[in-house]
Amino acid sequence: MDNFFGGLTDGVAYGAVYALLAIGLVLAYKTSGVFNIAFGVQAYASGALYYTLHTSHDVAIIPAFIVSVVLLAPLIGVILDRLLFRFLRSAPEMSRLVVALGLLVAIPGIVQLKFDQTLAISSQGIVPHGDTVYNIGPAVLNRDQLAIIVTTAIVALAVIVLFRYTAVGLRMRAVVESSRMAELNGVNSDRVSMLSWVLTSFVAGLAGVLLPQITGNQVVDVYYTTLVTAAIVAAVLASLTSVPLALAAGIGLGVLQEWLNRFLPTNSVVASNIRPGLPFIALFLVLALDPRLRHRRGTTDPLANVDPPPPAPVAGTRSSELTWGTRIFWCVIGAIYLYYVFFHGNDSVLDDAIRIAIYAIIFCSIVVATGLAGQVSFAQATFAGIGGAVSAQLATQQGMSVILTILIGALVAGVVGMVVSIPALRLGGIFLTLFTFAFALAFENVFLKFGWITGGIFPEAEPRPQLGSVDFANNKSFLALCLVVLVLVSAGVVLVRGGTTGRFLDAVRGSQVAAASIGISATRARIVTFGLSAAIAGLGGGLLTSYEGHYTPTNWATFVGLFWVVIVVTLGPRTIEGALQAAFGFILFAKRVLPVWLPWLINHIQPFGHVGTLPAAVQYIFFGLGAVTYAKHPEGILEANKRKPMQKIQALIDRRRSSGEPPETATSGAAPA
Numbered sequence: 001m002d003n004f005f006g007g008l009t010d011g012v013a014y015g016a017v018y019a020l021l022a023i024g025l026v027l028a029y030k031t032s033g034v035f036n037i038a039f040g041v042q043a044y045a046s047g048a049l050y051y052t053l054h055t056s057h058d059v060a061i062i063p064a065f066i067v068s069v070v071l072l073a074p075l076i077g078v079i080l081d082r083l084l085f086r087f088l089r090s091a092p093e094m095s096r097l098v099v100a101l102g103l104l105v106a107i108p109g110i111v112q113l114k115f116d117q118t119l120a121i122s123s124q125g126i127v128p129h130g131d132t133v134y135n136i137g138p139a140v141l142n143r144d145q146l147a148i149i150v151t152t153a154i155v156a157l158a159v160i161v162l163f164r165y166t167a168v169g170l171r172m173r174a175v176v177e178s179s180r181m182a183e184l185n186g187v188n189s190d191r192v193s194m195l196s197w198v199l200t201s202f203v204a205g206l207a208g209v210l211l212p213q214i215t216g217n218q219v220v221d222v223y224y225t226t227l228v229t230a231a232i233v234a235a236v237l238a239s240l241t242s243v244p245l246a247l248a249a250g251i252g253l254g255v256l257q258e259w260l261n262r263f264l265p266t267n268s269v270v271a272s273n274i275r276p277g278l279p280f281i282a283l284f285l286v287l288a289l290d291p292r293l294r295h296r297r298g299t300t301d302p303l304a305n306v307d308p309p310p311p312a313p314v315a316g317t318r319s320s321e322l323t324w325g326t327r328i329f330w331c332v333i334g335a336i337y338l339y340y341v342f343f344h345g346n347d348s349v350l351d352d353a354i355r356i357a358i359y360a361i362i363f364c365s366i367v368v369a370t371g372l373a374g375q376v377s378f379a380q381a382t383f384a385g386i387g388g389a390v391s392a393q394l395a396t397q398q399g400m401s402v403i404l405t406i407l408i409g410a411l412v413a414g415v416v417g418m419v420v421s422i423p424a425l426r427l428g429g430i431f432l433t434l435f436t437f438a439f440a441l442a443f444e445n446v447f448l449k450f451g452w453i454t455g456g457i458f459p460e461a462e463p464r465p466q467l468g469s470v471d472f473a474n475n476k477s478f479l480a481l482c483l484v485v486l487v488l489v490s491a492g493v494v495l496v497r498g499g500t501t502g503r504f505l506d507a508v509r510g511s512q513v514a515a516a517s518i519g520i521s522a523t524r525a526r527i528v529t530f531g532l533s534a535a536i537a538g539l540g541g542g543l544l545t546s547y548e549g550h551y552t553p554t555n556w557a558t559f560v561g562l563f564w565v566v567i568v569v570t571l572g573p574r575t576i577e578g579a580l581q582a583a584f585g586f587i588l589f590a591k592r593v594l595p596v597w598l599p600w601l602i603n604h605i606q607p608f609g610h611v612g613t614l615p616a617a618v619q620y621i622f623f624g625l626g627a628v629t630y631a632k633h634p635e636g637i638l639e640a641n642k643r644k645p646m647q648k649i650q651a652l653i654d655r656r657r658s659s660g661e662p663p664e665t666a667t668s669g670a671a672p673a
Contacts, residue, residue: 041107086190
């Protein structure tokens, strides 16, 4: 009985954490139309400032709270609205999600440039003597727990009143539906949008200073982000619209988790593997089974159809002469680079080249999923990890040929991708992407805990492949193998894009109803594309595992996969060239350029001052902020920036071609003089 009531009280307090975050997600979605996946890192920014002031500088509670929650949090909201989301009101829902994903990657790095990375939990939160215990019947609660419960209840009540009984709430929802139609009725969309972001950011800041006292964690961005991914369960159960349902679902999830923690045997598989991943399993099941979410589409502006379509790829608008000239130019550049790598590069240069080739293969899977199918998948790192795990297990446990195991690993990853896509494709918009996110989190937090997948404490080893008398143990020969695979994968993606499947997907993106009317099955085309994307990722995962010599689960973490998506969609999600550029940026720019030049730059810019050693996460700032350009340039910033030079070159070619033609004769049929 003590465990029952103890789990109930602690679960309500812990569930209030989920509920507060879920209410913030619902508030952001209803008032701005953005599924703010960066909500946790916004909370982290306010929490880092509060505990830095209160713990490190002995600032009193009230001034520290005012600065971090009342001032900083709304300021972040104003900045996000004025600089980003104000220009994305009529953008597709997935574009706004990608921009929020870029903020998820960039904000922690920005915060970590200034604040302490090892902030300890203060014994005193926003209420004095937070560890003081009160006995309320059979329940035992301390002041910190009461503070989070009372705050969550007040926020929930305020949001309900805002939406149901105020004109401001009605205007917020109107602006989300169509800002242009709202303006026709005299609504100031800019002012309403800014107020929306101020309110949601204020809730994020409030959560940021309350959560560490309840969870007992340090003020680190990963804890905030993990809590938000768990709170997504409650928000999805509320269909991203109902605040009371979000409140009830969050508290229920916290109570269930505490009861499982107290009643399950500590040495059981369920307690050690499944209980920590309960929120992610719940999210996966809710998205797969909830009939309310099937085929649900996000809010779209009725006037969005008047906007011009996105520009066609540059490769489709240039002449054959310019196309062949561009190909020859890049082939020459590639040949020079490979000559240097094979004949003059040291081991470090060779290592960079191998990793560039492997990650370019993996990034081709994102090109297939996003560029061809038009879907943003957060599970590409998971599929790569599945391919690597299968390859390592078969090579070491069964003694099979490594090349064969890599191919089998890719096949298994492709099958898993197709199976996952079947329930995912019944969802629409943001919920489909969240389904891939839930699958990735569940796989990482549940299945990777089993030793038969990863090898246990000692990672599963995998030797280098061997084909007949050719041994790829040498790095140069292994690089040659990776280049051959990259060429084959690139050619396959180009053929699919120009073939029947690619044309079907183009038709589905134009109008799914019109495509169905002429016999095109959107579901079949997307399942095939999803499976192909997963197989390509699994192929790259097997190659990387073989190159490193062992299976490393951290290579395939879910948030690593999010970073991959950010890089590819920033540079070019629709072309093989974009995947290659993303691989070069991921390896060379982050490994060579940033560590050398960025410390010098930061040390000469105020207000950062001298930072000493460069934080490892600072590279995320550049790639994260680059993703915010996705909504304006869905073809990628490199593709967009090369459009004008290509047009000028094409105009020069056309001018020279026309100047070489003979002058036109008189119009046929004209009367003689």
